[in-house]
Every structure is written in C-alpha cells, then in structure tokens.
Amino acid sequence: xxxxVSPDMTTPPDxxxxxxxxxxxxxxxxxxxxxxxxxxxxxxVLADDGTVYTGCNVENAVYPLTICAERTAIFKAVSxxxxxxxxxxxxxxxxxxxxxxxxxxxxxxxxxEMPIYVADITGAYHTHTLGELxxxxxxxxxxxxxxxx
Ligand SMILES: [Zn+2]
Numbered sequence: 001x002x003x004x005v006s007p008d009m010t011t012p013p014d015x016x017x018x019x020x021x022x023x024x025x026x027x028x029x030x031x032x033x034x035x036x037x038x039x040x041x042x043x044x045v046l047a048d049d050g051t052v053y054t055g056c057n058v059e060n061a062v063y064p065l066t067i068c069a070e071r072t073a074i075f076k077a078v079s080x081x082x083x084x085x086x087x088x089x090x091x092x093x094x095x096x097x098x099x100x101x102x103x104x105x106x107x108x109x110x111x112x113e114m115p116i117y118v119a120d121i122t123g124a125y126h127t128h129t130l131g132e133l134x135x136x137x138x139x140x141x142x143x144x145x146x147x148x149x
Contacts, residue, residue, distance in 0.1 A: 016046050018117045021089035022125060024052050025069075029091055029121065032056040032069065041069035042091045047082035070102035074109060085110045088117070095120035103134040112137070 024044035032040035034057055041057040055072030070090055077085060088106060090098055097118050098106070106114065112131030119125035131137075 016050065016052060016087070018087075018089065018115070018125060018127065019123070021046060021052065021087060022091060022117055022119045022123050024054050025089045025091040025119070026121070026123070028054040028056050033058045035059060036061075036063065036066075039096075040093065041096070043069035043073040044089045045070075045073045045077055045085045046087040047077050048084040048086050049082065051077070051080070051082065053077040053080070053082070068099060068102050070098050071105050074102075074105055078109065083109060085114065087115050089119060089125070090116070091119045091121060093121050095124070095126070097128075098133065100134075103130065104137070106130050107134055107137045107139050 021044045025042040029040055029042040032042060034040050036059050042054065044052055044054045046052055053073045053076040055069045055074070055076060057066065057069045058072065059066040070088060073088070074085060085106070088110070095118055098116065106116070107130060110130055112129060114130045116128050116130060116133060117125045118128065
C-alpha cells in the first residue's frame with residue numbers, strides 16, 4: 001500500500017468533525033478556477049488514516065474537461081496513497097449538492113454510511129449519507145456477483 005507523500009493535514013480521524021472539514025474546504029474556496037460558470041466549489045475529504053485532502057473545481061475552455069472540487073479532493077487522496085474515504089465536505093456560495101458523477105466517485109472509495117456535509121460559504125450545512133445521495137448504487141461489489149468461474 002503506498003504511503004501518503006504530501007498530506008494537507010493529518011490528525012486522528014475521530015477528531016475531524018464537520019466543522020474541521022468545512023473549514024478545510026473553505027480554506028481553498030478562493031483557489032477555485034471558475035472563469036466560465038463563476039460558481040466556485042471547494043471540498044475536503046477525510047481519509048481513514050486521518051488525512052484531510054482539499055480540492056476545488058477547475059474549469060476549462062473546453063467545458064467537458066472541467067473537474068469538480070469533490071473529485072479533485074478524492075483524486076488527491078488516492079494519488080497520495082489513500083483507498084478509503086470516511087467523510088466529505090463541500091462548500092459553495094449557496095450550499096449546492098454534489099453532482100451525480102462525484103457521488104459515484106465517492107462510492108468507489110466510501111461506504112453508504114459515509115457522511116457528506118453540504119455547506120454554504122458561511123459554514124451552515126446539512127448532513128447526508130452517501131446512501132441517501134446515491135441510493136442503490138453500483139459499486140465494485142457488483143462486478144463480482146455473476147459469471148463466477
Ligand atoms: Zn461533481
């Protein structure tokens with residue numbers, strides 16, 4: 001298992017609550033690159049080893065190449081060696097919820113019970129589980145249920 005090489009912040013995972021994750025996301029909100037939509041998004045994910053990874057949306061003149069804040073943060077975690085995320089916070093001006101693509105990527109590395117804190121820029125937030133945001137999801141487990149040899 002690869003080791004994290006450049007964690008943004010590491011503490012025991014049970015000491016990182018919604019406020020800490022939302023604050024971490026707020027810390028990179030201004031880094032969002034959103035010259036086309038003008039809709040900034042920031043995220044922070046908590047890996048199971050207690051490391052917090054942040055991310056922001058990064059848009060592109062070729063619009064489909066844009067990546068969301070949530071996936072930026074998750075991919076940072078994975079590229080630094082994490083394979084399990086246990087919580088995620090997302091911050092927007094108006095408390096927007098994660099898109100469907102991000103929900104599926106969360107499912108790849110998180111469980112249905114994983115809390116997702118959907119916050120506005122003031123820090124006011126709602127908590128949902130991934131199972132609530134992506135019910136009856138498809139996951140790697142579904143790839144191994146048929147055609148057993
Ligand atoms: Zn998204």
